Amino acid sequence: MHVTPGGNSLYICNPDSLMEIFKRRSDFPRPLQLFELLNVFGPNLSTVEGHQWKKQRKLTGSCFNEQNNQLVWLETISQAEDMIRYWSSRPEIRSTADDTRTLSLHVLSRAGFGKSFQFQGREVTTGSSDDYKASLQVVLDNCVLIMALGTQFLSKPWLPRRLKRVHEACVSFQQYMTSLYEQEKPSSEKGSKDNNLMTALVRASTSQDGLAEGLTEKEIYGNMFVFNFAGHDTTAHTLTFVVAFLATNPFVQDWLHEEIRQVFGQRISQPTKWVYDTDFNQLKRCQAALMETIRLYTPVPVAKWTGPSTQTLKVNNKTITIPPETMVIPSYAAIHTHPRFWSPDPLVWKPSRWIVSSQGKEELLVPDRGTFIPWSEGERSCPGKKFSQVEVVATLAVILRSWKVEPVRQSQESIEDARRRVLQQIETDSAQVLLLQMLHPERAPLVWRRR
Numbered sequence: 001m002h003v004t005p006g007g008n009s010l011y012i013c014n015p016d017s018l019m020e021i022f023k024r025r026s027d028f029p030r031p032l033q034l035f036e037l038l039n040v041f042g043p044n045l046s047t048v049e050g051h052q053w054k055k056q057r058k059l060t061g062s063c064f065n066e067q068n069n070q071l072v073w074l075e076t077i078s079q080a081e082d083m084i085r086y087w088s089s090r091p092e093i094r095s096t097a098d099d100t101r102t103l104s105l106h107v108l109s110r111a112g113f114g115k116s117f118q119f120q121g122r123e124v125t126t127g128s129s130d131d132y133k134a135s136l137q138v139v140l141d142n143c144v145l146i147m148a149l150g151t152q153f154l155s156k157p158w159l160p161r162r163l164k165r166v167h168e169a170c171v172s173f174q175q176y177m178t179s180l181y182e183q184e185k186p187s188s189e190k191g192s193k194d195n196n197l198m199t200a201l202v203r204a205s206t207s208q209d210g211l212a213e214g215l216t217e218k219e220i221y222g223n224m225f226v227f228n229f230a231g232h233d234t235t236a237h238t239l240t241f242v243v244a245f246l247a248t249n250p251f252v253q254d255w256l257h258e259e260i261r262q263v264f265g266q267r268i269s270q271p272t273k274w275v276y277d278t279d280f281n282q283l284k285r286c287q288a289a290l291m292e293t294i295r296l297y298t299p300v301p302v303a304k305w306t307g308p309s310t311q312t313l314k315v316n317n318k319t320i321t322i323p324p325e326t327m328v329i330p331s332y333a334a335i336h337t338h339p340r341f342w343s344p345d346p347l348v349w350k351p352s353r354w355i356v357s358s359q360g361k362e363e364l365l366v367p368d369r370g371t372f373i374p375w376s377e378g379e380r381s382c383p384g385k386k387f388s389q390v391e392v393v394a395t396l397a398v399i400l401r402s403w404k405v406e407p408v409r410q411s412q413e414s415i416e417d418a419r420r421r422v423l424q425q426i427e428t429d430s431a432q433v434l435l436l437q438m439l440h441p442e443r444a445p446l447v448w449r450r451r
């Protein structure tokens with residue numbers, strides 16, 4: 001328990017108590033006061049509770065479906081192909097974090113809004129001529145600033161150039177969403193059959209037959225912003241961690257490559273022939289690499305609170321009383337590395353711990369209830385969970401199918417020392433900014449070589 005004049009926080013590391021908290025959504029709601037800023041483009045899933053949240057969750061949840069995951073798969077493969085071509089064409093890569101952000105942005109553009117862009121590595125970027133992409137990038141790069149100042153304030157004519165640019169990006173992003181909305185309305189003849197999130201959301205909201213409430217236009221914009229906000233750096237930072245870990249461990253790379261070879265067989269060098277429906281599920285080791293990374297470096301902090309009421313909670317065999325207005329925080333660092341659940345070496349990055357054998361086949365470990373909760377749990381868990389899993393796994397399959405990665409050696413350094421140095425950097429130079437991330441990934445340049 002952390003007691004301060006500004007408020008109290010209770011950190012929880014008991015799996016059963018955590019699951020109870022997630023289940024008792026109205027006793028332990030989201031502290032909405034921390035999320036209000038996310039309303040910039042309209043009310044959305046992250047900023048509402050009660051009946052409003054139920055309505056939004058039902059409609060938005062229906063858009064995160066297998067057809068959309070298929071778009072994520074196809075777009076990720078295409079982006080990752082260009083990214084690895086770029087990475088393997090250079091003597092060293094310092095731009096892993098920038099490039100994974102570009103990949104994630106492009107996947108969101110395609111699967112979120114139906115817009116495709118060609119990947120360009122950070123150091124060869126010529127500047128986008130497309131207003132929409134440039135504005136989405138500026139909006140996401142400056143989202144904290146936009147949320148803090150608000151779009152109204154940013155429209156003031158006397159602001160400096162940099163803030164004006166942010167304002168222009170907000171206007172252009174809004175205009176793009178409005179034109180897509182107009183296009184997808186049932187009265188429009190231009191509606192597409194695409195399964196991107198925006199199209200699906202407009203369809204789901206406007207095709208209600210009068211029995212259920214749809215989303216308002218503003219709520220659609222608010223949710224599209226929040227999908228982009230929630231889905232961009234979460235996945236990009238995770239990919240940056242995975243790539244850094246891979247560079248420290250050639251054995252894991254070989255182990256993953258073995259699986260990729262086995263799953264794709266003769267199709268290995270033709271990623272356009274990789275099939276989401278049948279291939280994704282077979283990539284258990286690639287999924288294991290994601291799970292293991294996110295276990296140790298869980299990107300999204302979660303907080304619930306007791307609101308104005310006192311709450312009770314069972315912890316082991318005791319019932320504890322939690323005062324009103326207490327933040328209740330799942331302690332990821334503790335639960336995801338507790339020796340009781342992750343022995344014998346809970347702090348070691350070891351993707352193979354996730355693979356269990358079942359009837360001679362490799363299966364993904366299902367951790368005990370409440371011991372692995374990076375996408376949260378219960379009704380308010382992450383709707384983009386599978387989206388992010390498909391994106392990371394498809395990227396790994398592409399970049400490891402024919403290439404391997406290692407750290408660039410500093411003078412006199414052996415390759416083993418270089419690997420140890422990068423591992424140490426991951427452990428000591430990562431921190432929670434908005435999300436948990438590597439602070440200076442560019443300080444560990446990497447080199448990609450063909451196998």
Ligand code: HEM
Nearest residue numbers: 045046227230231234235300302374375376382384387388
């Ligand atoms: C590695 C990737 C990701 C992780 C670890 C992650 C984690 C989480 C967590 C822990 C929450 C719950 C937060 C809370 O209760 O306060 C959440 C909520 C949410 N996530 Fe994700 N997320 C990821 C990727 C994505 C993606 C790709 C999208 C969309 C494309 C997305 C959309 C959302 C939305 C809209 C919510 C709010 C749900 C609600 O309030 O009902 N996330 N995410």
